[in-house]
Amino acid sequence: MLQAINDLISKGVFDKVAESQPAASVVVRPEERPIAQQPTIEKVWNCIVDKDVGIIGLYGLGGVGKTTLLTQINNKFSTRPNGFDVVIWALVSNGYDIGKIQNKIGGNIGFSAESWKNKSVEEKAVDIYGVLRIKRFVVLLDDLWERVDLN
Ligand SMILES: Nc1ncnc2c1ncn2[C@@H]1O[C@H](COP(=O)(O)OP(=O)(O)OP(=O)(O)O)[C@@H](O)[C@H]1O
Ligand SMILES: [Mg+2]
Structure with a gap:
Protein backbone atom coordinates (compact mmCIF):
# COMPACT_ATOMS: atom_id res chain seq x y z
CA MET A 1 0.00 0.00 0.00
CA LEU A 2 2.84 2.41 0.91
CA GLN A 3 4.57 1.57 -2.34
CA ALA A 4 1.36 2.30 -4.26
CA ILE A 5 1.02 5.63 -2.46
CA ASN A 6 4.62 6.60 -3.25
CA ASP A 7 4.06 5.71 -6.91
CA LEU A 8 0.95 7.86 -7.07
CA ILE A 9 2.64 10.80 -5.32
CA SER A 10 5.56 10.64 -7.74
CA LYS A 11 3.14 10.87 -10.65
CA GLY A 12 1.13 13.75 -9.19
CA VAL A 13 1.53 17.40 -10.09
CA PHE A 14 1.07 19.39 -6.90
CA ASP A 15 2.48 22.78 -7.87
CA LYS A 16 -0.90 24.32 -7.20
CA VAL A 17 -3.30 22.82 -4.69
CA ALA A 18 -5.88 25.60 -4.49
CA GLU A 19 -7.23 28.35 -6.67
CA SER A 20 -6.72 31.89 -5.45
CA GLN A 21 -9.67 33.33 -3.58
CA PRO A 22 -12.32 34.77 -5.90
CA ALA A 23 -12.80 38.52 -5.75
CA ALA A 24 -15.75 39.84 -3.77
CA SER A 25 -19.01 40.19 -5.67
CA VAL A 26 -19.38 43.94 -6.07
CA VAL A 27 -21.20 46.23 -8.48
CA VAL A 28 -18.64 48.79 -9.66
CA ARG A 29 -20.06 52.32 -9.59
CA PRO A 30 -19.16 55.26 -11.83
CA GLU A 31 -16.55 57.36 -10.10
CA GLY A 63 -20.82 68.23 -0.15
CA VAL A 64 -17.65 67.43 1.77
CA GLY A 65 -17.10 64.23 -0.25
CA LYS A 66 -18.70 61.32 1.69
CA THR A 67 -20.42 59.71 -1.30
CA THR A 68 -17.29 60.18 -3.42
CA LEU A 69 -15.21 58.46 -0.73
CA LEU A 70 -17.71 55.62 -0.33
CA THR A 71 -17.73 55.08 -4.11
CA GLN A 72 -13.94 54.77 -4.10
CA ILE A 73 -14.16 52.23 -1.29
CA ASN A 74 -16.92 50.28 -3.08
CA ASN A 75 -14.90 50.04 -6.29
CA LYS A 76 -11.72 49.12 -4.46
CA PHE A 77 -13.40 45.86 -3.42
CA SER A 78 -13.36 44.78 -7.07
CA THR A 79 -9.60 45.20 -7.45
CA ARG A 80 -8.02 44.66 -4.04
CA PRO A 81 -7.91 41.26 -2.33
CA ASN A 82 -10.11 41.55 0.73
CA GLY A 83 -11.62 38.25 1.88
CA PHE A 84 -15.24 39.40 1.59
CA ASP A 85 -17.86 37.45 -0.38
CA VAL A 86 -20.27 40.23 -1.18
CA VAL A 87 -20.38 44.02 -1.10
CA ILE A 88 -23.78 45.69 -1.03
CA TRP A 89 -24.49 49.35 -1.76
CA ALA A 90 -27.74 50.86 -0.53
CA LEU A 91 -28.80 54.49 -0.73
CA VAL A 92 -30.80 55.31 2.39
CA SER A 93 -31.54 59.06 2.06
CA ASN A 94 -33.68 61.24 4.22
CA GLY A 95 -37.01 59.80 5.38
CA TYR A 96 -35.89 56.58 7.07
CA ASP A 97 -37.86 53.56 5.84
CA ILE A 98 -36.48 50.21 6.98
CA GLY A 99 -38.60 48.31 4.41
CA LYS A 100 -37.05 50.26 1.54
CA ILE A 101 -33.53 49.69 2.86
CA GLN A 102 -34.33 45.97 3.10
CA ASN A 103 -35.55 46.00 -0.52
CA LYS A 104 -32.27 47.50 -1.65
CA ILE A 105 -30.17 45.04 0.33
CA GLY A 106 -32.44 42.13 -0.72
CA GLY A 107 -32.16 43.13 -4.39
CA ASN A 108 -28.39 42.74 -4.13
CA ILE A 109 -28.61 39.17 -2.83
CA GLY A 110 -31.34 37.75 -5.05
CA PHE A 111 -34.59 38.87 -3.40
CA SER A 112 -35.95 41.07 -6.16
CA ALA A 113 -39.46 39.67 -6.78
CA GLU A 114 -42.37 42.04 -6.07
CA SER A 115 -43.91 39.34 -3.86
CA TRP A 116 -40.80 39.38 -1.69
CA LYS A 117 -40.92 43.16 -1.37
CA ASN A 118 -44.45 42.85 -0.02
CA LYS A 119 -43.32 40.68 2.90
CA SER A 120 -43.28 42.19 6.38
CA VAL A 121 -40.18 43.88 7.80
CA GLU A 122 -39.67 40.90 10.14
CA GLU A 123 -39.95 38.33 7.34
CA LYS A 124 -37.54 40.25 5.15
CA ALA A 125 -35.09 40.56 8.05
CA VAL A 126 -35.14 36.78 8.51
CA ASP A 127 -34.61 36.17 4.76
CA ILE A 128 -31.74 38.64 4.51
CA TYR A 129 -30.13 37.29 7.66
CA GLY A 130 -30.46 33.74 6.31
CA VAL A 131 -28.30 34.66 3.32
CA LEU A 132 -25.83 37.04 4.96
CA ARG A 133 -25.12 35.01 8.11
CA ILE A 134 -23.10 32.48 6.10
CA LYS A 135 -21.19 35.14 4.17
CA ARG A 136 -18.49 37.68 4.86
CA PHE A 137 -20.27 40.80 3.69
CA VAL A 138 -19.99 44.56 3.60
CA VAL A 139 -23.05 46.80 3.50
CA LEU A 140 -22.35 50.38 2.42
CA LEU A 141 -25.21 52.69 3.40
CA ASP A 142 -25.00 56.11 1.78
CA ASP A 143 -26.80 59.26 2.84
CA LEU A 144 -27.82 58.28 6.36
CA TRP A 145 -29.58 61.00 8.34
CA GLU A 146 -30.42 59.05 11.45
CA ARG A 147 -29.61 55.82 13.24
CA VAL A 148 -30.56 52.68 11.28
CA ASP A 149 -31.63 49.62 13.28
CA LEU A 150 -29.36 46.99 11.73
CA ASN A 151 -31.02 44.14 13.62
N1 LIG B 1 -11.65 64.67 -3.12
C1 LIG B 1 -12.37 65.30 -4.05
N2 LIG B 1 -11.79 65.87 -5.11
C2 LIG B 1 -12.50 66.52 -6.03
N3 LIG B 1 -13.83 66.66 -6.00
C3 LIG B 1 -14.47 66.12 -4.98
C4 LIG B 1 -13.80 65.40 -3.95
N4 LIG B 1 -14.69 64.97 -3.04
C5 LIG B 1 -15.89 65.38 -3.50
N5 LIG B 1 -15.76 66.06 -4.64
C6 LIG B 1 -16.86 66.68 -5.40
O1 LIG B 1 -17.67 67.42 -4.51
C7 LIG B 1 -19.05 67.21 -4.78
C8 LIG B 1 -19.76 66.70 -3.55
O2 LIG B 1 -19.20 65.43 -3.17
P1 LIG B 1 -20.11 64.29 -2.53
O3 LIG B 1 -21.38 64.12 -3.27
O4 LIG B 1 -19.24 63.08 -2.41
O5 LIG B 1 -20.38 64.89 -1.10
P2 LIG B 1 -21.28 64.32 0.10
O6 LIG B 1 -20.48 64.53 1.34
O7 LIG B 1 -21.72 62.93 -0.21
O8 LIG B 1 -22.51 65.31 0.08
P3 LIG B 1 -23.99 65.10 0.71
O9 LIG B 1 -23.84 65.19 2.20
O10 LIG B 1 -24.77 66.22 0.13
O11 LIG B 1 -24.44 63.72 0.27
C9 LIG B 1 -19.10 66.24 -5.96
O12 LIG B 1 -19.32 66.96 -7.15
C10 LIG B 1 -17.73 65.59 -5.98
O13 LIG B 1 -17.36 65.27 -7.29
MG1 LIG C 1 -23.62 62.08 -0.41
Missing part, protein backbone atom coordinates in the same frame (compact mmCIF):
# COMPACT_ATOMS: atom_id res chain seq x y z
CA GLU A 32 -14.92 60.72 -10.49
CA ARG A 33 -11.22 61.36 -10.01
CA PRO A 34 -11.13 62.76 -6.49
CA ILE A 35 -8.13 64.77 -5.41
CA ALA A 36 -6.24 64.23 -2.14
CA GLN A 37 -8.54 61.49 -0.90
CA GLN A 38 -6.00 58.67 -0.93
CA PRO A 39 -4.95 58.93 2.75
CA THR A 40 -8.60 58.88 3.83
CA ILE A 41 -9.35 55.91 1.58
CA GLU A 42 -6.43 54.03 3.12
CA LYS A 43 -7.59 54.91 6.62
CA VAL A 44 -11.09 53.58 5.94
CA TRP A 45 -9.76 50.51 4.14
CA ASN A 46 -7.55 49.64 7.14
CA CYS A 47 -10.65 49.78 9.36
CA ILE A 48 -12.54 47.53 6.92
CA VAL A 49 -9.91 44.80 6.96
CA ASP A 50 -9.42 45.13 10.74
CA LYS A 51 -11.21 42.10 12.20
CA ASP A 52 -12.04 44.00 15.39
CA VAL A 53 -14.00 46.68 13.52
CA GLY A 54 -17.64 45.94 12.73
CA ILE A 55 -19.17 49.30 11.88
CA ILE A 56 -17.52 52.41 10.42
CA GLY A 57 -19.22 55.78 10.25
CA LEU A 58 -18.18 58.48 7.75
CA TYR A 59 -19.73 61.82 8.55
CA GLY A 60 -19.38 65.45 7.62
CA LEU A 61 -21.03 68.52 6.15
CA GLY A 62 -23.04 68.30 2.93
